[in-house]
Amino acid sequence: MPDGGSPVLSVQDLKTVFKTRGGEIHAVNDVSFDLAPGELLGVVGESGSGKSVTMMSLLGLLPSPPADVRGGTVMFDGQDILRVDADTLRRIRGAKIGFVFQDPMTSLNPVFNVGFQIMEPLRKHMGLDKRAAAQRAVELLELVGIPDASRRMTDYPHQFSGGMRQRVMIAIALACDPQVLIADEPTTALDVTIQAQILELMKELRRKLGMAVIWITHDLGVIAGIADRVIVMYGGQIVEQAPVRELFSNPQHPYTRALLKTIPSISGERAKRLTIIQGQPPIMGAAPTACPFRDRCDVAFGRCARENPPRYDVGRGHDAACFYDADTGGPRIA
């Protein structure tokens, strides 16, 4: 689906640090990626891998302190949105970049009806009057598949089910025709049959609206079904990046390979025993000076403890941050 061309969003060397009483936590370490127009970029990683913090930092959504976006550039619409003033940023957020959060219950305001919450960005960002906004809000609710949309405008969030609430969240995020939609674990709180509904809706909306989407999840199954390209995060950095089929058929980083092996499937051969990744994900108390995965890695060698591997291009639009070359089965010569 990516149609090439210049990226709508380009992130370079993003660094985010949290200052806590126990010292600094380096949550995002030199993250760089591009988002092509119309592309769906999947971001996978476990909790604490920095995937949500990355997206929150590039939109300036993290409270500071404790968060400190220490470096990097985020180019969107010809400007670095890490360095624009608060008003400009507010105009970009919600209007040009939409955001869908994980938990639809806590991210909708319980004291306002759903119609009001969809009309709010329409009136603030697009300057529509009340009637035009109401009309557009009904269209949006219909677009995301809420039956009897005009009547439900006056309902409050608690009158909607989890799946319906997430549809409302998507409607709000889409209200101002954003160029980019960032969805942070949008289906994690939902049941599988409802998740399937939302995934279908998302595919349909992309066909209709053609926006670029960043889809954050820990579920590789969801990624396989929906993404064009995938970024795998670990320890606050990108350890692998590839087009979706390439990633699943030819994973390069030992973490990705192990992750793909640990998850059982509902079809195909049933493993007698699950493959496990020993140990725990790291807590990044300092900027990484070594590979964050080395303690759990089964192919780690001396160099992995001395240097943090850069992202090596392995062809086919695929790169991996690892000194071990999975193709030759030995250390990379570089």
Added chain:
Amino acid sequence: MLDGVQKPLVSVRNLKMHFPIYTGLLRRRTGAVKAVDGVSFDIFEGETLGLVGESGCGKSTCGRAVLRLYELTDGSVTIDGTDIASRSPEDLRRIRPTMQMVFQDPQASLNPRMTVQAIIQEPLDEHTTLSRAEKMEKVGALMDAVGLNRRFAGRYPHAFSGGQRQRIGIARALALNPKFIVCDEPIAALDVSIQAQVVNLLEDLQEEFGLTYLFISHDLSMVRHIADRVAVMYLGKIVELAGREALFADPLHPYTKALLSAVPEPDPSRTGHTERIILEGDVPSPANPPQGCNFCTRCPEVMPVCREVEPDYQEVRPGRFVACHLYPTTQTSAGSTAAPEVSEPT
């Protein structure tokens, strides 16, 4: 598995768990949430029965009711030859050591003010007369069994990661040498790379101690891995129960079919191959279930009879139980709602 020699360790018959709804100034009883509404199944010794379903289907309530953590509305639960539904509290207390539970949220189910030693030792304090030294030794052995370092016995739960906390919960459940453990979503709160560690541990412990599990989960792929037989719940009732291979290869109930097709396949080359059944709408409220079959409001294969008559839960093939009008009544079960007593091969 079902070779007729094995006897059921746990037998649940027509289990009902209704929670009353009180409304108005006088708090009059105006209805009930039928969280579990007439569920029957057996769990054989040494096997793992998976109980799957979406949130709100009553699977956790069912698991708790089986251990009589609630007072049952109706039905019987026999564990190891004892009907626990009718026992007095004192009797029940004596039986408790044989049945234990591992909870979903290891953060919430461990007391933050107790050390790991105290947490794992608590069941021993309550139910045994071991000396202090014996208890210490037993706790150490339990920590070894679940893969925790004995040296950390004096630490508090906050010092452990999610996976390690779940191991503490498992060690506590094992303390009294139970025969039967209800695992209520034991891996749902854990990261993917940690889930496999805990599942492997549960399997090892089952082998070592001959445990029987009721494994409650919404994660169908994990249930396929760990369970011998699987029961699928929808709105308070079991709609299908079958052996693992049979259920995943050839689901009979339309709900099971939809549920399985909704699971995202972690392989993009295979995603186009399976046909997805997208269910319309949401699960109805268990306080006000539809007339007839509970699934009739969302079923892609609904027939007029489904909206009027509730289908019987019956054995349509050896070892396969389904509650659906698509599978006509066989004369053998004669409309009884209980599962047949034994499922011997014919």
